[in-house]
Amino acid sequence: MSQENVIEIKNLSKIYRDFWGRPKVQALKSLSLDVHKGEVFGLLGPNGSGKTTTMKLLLGLLFPSSGEISVLGKPAVDVDKNEKIGYLPEESYLYRFLNADETLDFYGRLFNMSKAQRVERSNQLIESVGLQHARRRQLKEYSKGMTRRIGLAQALINNPDLVLLDEPTSGLDPLGTKDMKDLILKLKDEGKTVVMCSHLLADVEDVCDRIAILYQGELKTLGRVDQLLESHEETNIRTSQLSPEAIKDVEAALAKHNASVKRVDHPRTTLEELFLKTVEESQARPGQRYVPPEQGAEAKTTEQPVASK
Amino acid sequence: MSFDPQPYNVLLALGHWLAVFGSCLGIAFFVAFMTGVASGRAGAVIGAVTSSFSDFFSTSCRRIGAVALLTFQESKRRKALYVFFVFAALFMFAGWFLSNPSNRPELQAKSYIVFVLTAISWLILPVMLLLSCWGVPEDIRLRSLHTVVTKPIRRHEIVLGRMVGYISVGTIVLLLMGVIGYVWIFRQIPDEAKPSLVARVPVYGTLTFINREGKQGSGVNVGDIWDFRSYVEGATKARAVWTFDDVSEQRVGDQMVLETKFEAFRTHKGNMEKGLLARFIFVNPVKNISLPGKPFEVKEYQDATLVIDRKMTEVDEQTGELKSFDLFNDLVYTDPEDGGNKLRVEVQCLDAGQYLGMARPDLFIRLADRPFAVSFSKSVLGIWLMMCMIVMLGVSVSCFVKGPVATLAVFTFLIIGQGMREFMGRVVTGQEHGSGLVESIYRLVYHLNPTVEIDDSAATKVMFGIDQIFKKLLWLVQHIIPDFGVFRMSPYVANGFDVSWEAAMVPCLLITLGYALPCLLIGYYTLRFRELEAK
Numbered sequence: 001m002s003q004e005n006v007i008e009i010k011n012l013s014k015i016y017r018d019f020w021g022r023p024k025v026q027a028l029k030s031l032s033l034d035v036h037k038g039e040v041f042g043l044l045g046p047n048g049s050g051k052t053t054t055m056k057l058l059l060g061l062l063f064p065s066s067g068e069i070s071v072l073g074k075p076a077v078d079v080d081k082n083e084k085i086g087y088l089p090e091e092s093y094l095y096r097f098l099n100a101d102e103t104l105d106f107y108g109r110l111f112n113m114s115k116a117q118r119v120e121r122s123n124q125l126i127e128s129v130g131l132q133h134a135r136r137r138q139l140k141e142y143s144k145g146m147t148r149r150i151g152l153a154q155a156l157i158n159n160p161d162l163v164l165l166d167e168p169t170s171g172l173d174p175l176g177t178k179d180m181k182d183l184i185l186k187l188k189d190e191g192k193t194v195v196m197c198s199h200l201l202a203d204v205e206d207v208c209d210r211i212a213i214l215y216q217g218e219l220k221t222l223g224r225v226d227q228l229l230e231s232h233e234e235t236n237i238r239t240s241q242l243s244p245e246a247i248k249d250v251e252a253a254l255a256k257h258n259a260s261v262k263r264v265d266h267p268r269t270t271l272e273e274l275f276l277k278t279v280e281e282s283q284a285r286p287g288q289r290y291v292p293p294e295q296g297a298e299a300k301t302t303e304q305p306v307a308s309k
Numbered sequence: 310m311s312f313d314p315q316p317y318n319v320l321l322a323l324g325h326w327l328a329v330f331g332s333c334l335g336i337a338f339f340v341a342f343m344t345g346v347a348s349g350r351a352g353a354v355i356g357a358v359t360s361s362f363s364d365f366f367s368t369s370c371r372r373i374g375a376v377a378l379l380t381f382q383e384s385k386r387r388k389a390l391y392v393f394f395v396f397a398a399l400f401m402f403a404g405w406f407l408s409n410p411s412n413r414p415e416l417q418a419k420s421y422i423v424f425v426l427t428a429i430s431w432l433i434l435p436v437m438l439l440l441s442c443w444g445v446p447e448d449i450r451l452r453s454l455h456t457v458v459t460k461p462i463r464r465h466e467i468v469l470g471r472m473v474g475y476i477s478v479g480t481i482v483l484l485l486m487g488v489i490g491y492v493w494i495f496r497q498i499p500d501e502a503k504p505s506l507v508a509r510v511p512v513y514g515t516l517t518f519i520n521r522e523g524k525q526g527s528g529v530n531v532g533d534i535w536d537f538r539s540y541v542e543g544a545t546k547a548r549a550v551w552t553f554d555d556v557s558e559q560r561v562g563d564q565m566v567l568e569t570k571f572e573a574f575r576t577h578k579g580n581m582e583k584g585l586l587a588r589f590i591f592v593n594p595v596k597n598i599s600l601p602g603k604p605f606e607v608k609e610y611q612d613a614t615l616v617i618d619r620k621m622t623e624v625d626e627q628t629g630e631l632k633s634f635d636l637f638n639d640l641v642y643t644d645p646e647d648g649g650n651k652l653r654v655e656v657q658c659l660d661a662g663q664y665l666g667m668a669r670p671d672l673f674i675r676l677a678d679r680p681f682a683v684s685f686s687k688s689v690l691g692i693w694l695m696m697c698m699i700v701m702l703g704v705s706v707s708c709f710v711k712g713p714v715a716t717l718a719v720f721t722f723l724i725i726g727q728g729m730r731e732f733m734g735r736v737v738t739g740q741e742h743g744s745g746l747v748e749s750i751y752r753l754v755y756h757l758n759p760t761v762e763i764d765d766s767a768a769t770k771v772m773f774g775i776d777q778i779f780k781k782l783l784w785l786v787q788h789i790i791p792d793f794g795v796f797r798m799s800p801y802v803a804n805g806f807d808v809s810w811e812a813a814m815v816p817c818l819l820i821t822l823g824y825a826l827p828c829l830l831i832g833y834y835t836l837r838f839r840e841l842e843a844k
Contacts, residue, residue: 110461
């Protein structure tokens, strides 16, 4: 089945030059890739690998040294394409003297939205990013997480078909990170295409359908996340709790097939999952506090008076 | 007094604008095209130019309004409006230093008016210069512009929005300053100076001279280096001849008011108690009428107002009969060449051995006065137009250089445009001796002062030829730099005149409009072809 491409990049190179036109840095070398409609695409790579340069070339903030870029069927420098694009920069480069309402109103006007549309969309977005309590405060008073949230809201003001997110989880706490990832998946469910670049691998793994890994400006890997992460050299079998005898029987059975058990342990959760679980439990039972085992009787935790200050 | 408002030649100005704008556009396109050819992208350059038309056709007032509103909020929160408080503080104490009861009333009024208008200009213009020169570069530095340009906003809408925003801020401050300044003048000015707060409406004529032999000629130079005025010798046939255009009953009324400000030059003391005697002679060359008026005294350093009745009489020297003349029917004549209604007034000095100095604005027909508020408002409008010019230049220059450089560039424009364009004009037209680039280097090397003739040889011909090319370039530079001197309207108001539309308002408006399009194009193309994120 042929998929519709939202972004097409062919042999894209970018060389940064000095004042005299002499080459300074080659940020991208013959990059070619496509982004399909409706997928979440991740650009991965260490610092200086060319992720943000690619993003800025897609947005027309930089001009390619060679190669071609097509975004939503139009050249990257075409302003009309921006009608259907939402962009969240790495740092939320917003006007710090505006408050949240004024910010969204300003960006709504740039999309030629009517007053009624702007008000409705602003209310909707401020609620969805959880900034109702701070909507009248100037952005210079916002924390980094709050700034990311309002940045995300401005990126979605036009209900875009293509969302470009540069380090979307940067500066967010785990809760904010989870919200951001949920939102990315929600955007995907709505049929939108999301391109994100990040060096936080866990975030990318959780939400991306396909990824491209860049290193020193070159494309090193491209493919579906599940296919890329699948290892065919080992097999995982997860069972309920086994007794030592049962484990010995399993080992014996495996030995018949010339296989061996490499590791026997309990499955581990991720730190992120543990953190989220703890926060959720804290919200469900306020006042509960951790007590070291030597101080408590049998339980690890105990109910504390709510009168904590 | 050198206050001499000259009518503005709109067609000549339009011609200059087309020449300068066309030349700059041609040079810019040529350079861009050649750069494109060198990099193998000539087609892209042409494509970019043609696609810019579609950008201009997609202009959205809402987007411009959004950027303008943002600019307004930004200026407000950067405390730009605090300049108003500096203005208020100045006015609280200025009265202590300005009041000088020993001065003549009109001079007292003048000092208050000049102070108010100068204070307004000096406070509003630097603030607007700084704001407009720093807005876009700061946006680029903080990268807030990146979030804006990734929306469907055209680059010229950003430039226009910025300009409109700054002009709105300046307009509000200027209006407040204007109103307060006007009220302050009326409250502070001494009672005896209040009648000087008028807006006289002058009709100036053209001035020619008749020499002592009674022939067309020029006035006498009495030895002043400054040749603003020319002099006519007393008790001779020498006369100064003013010809006024478009003199009609509807315009002038039943009584014609003539106002004079002649300068006396005495070759001997004469009667020091009295001024020099002079008289008007009304001449109709078509009907051969020459009607002398009553002699009047020319008091030095003072304006004189003479009211001429419509009906005038004269005793015929030969017959002794009393002949009556009607100003409009007998003295105003229709020029056979251009068909206009003209009035010719000749001025004669009657004291032998004395001289009367006259320049074009020294005699004018004074029409019905306008309220002082009108001329004051027009003067504030002049400051506003100058502010618009500075904002337009500041925004467009700041699209391609950083804030400090943009500030310096616009400030340089302002200084050169205020007082050095005239000198450049003299260099371009060759009135300044030895001013050619290569020629002046040659003179330096050979220790030749500018008045020494240089030998005519093939080498010097080449040198002068090269200088001509540089002079053409200098002509372009001279015309690129705006004439900020035109925007100064305080001399009109301070001298008690209405600000003339023909000589002051129209040039200001046309110059501002003339710079609007080039500034917009510079800003648009710079932002469009500039990599905002380049490292």
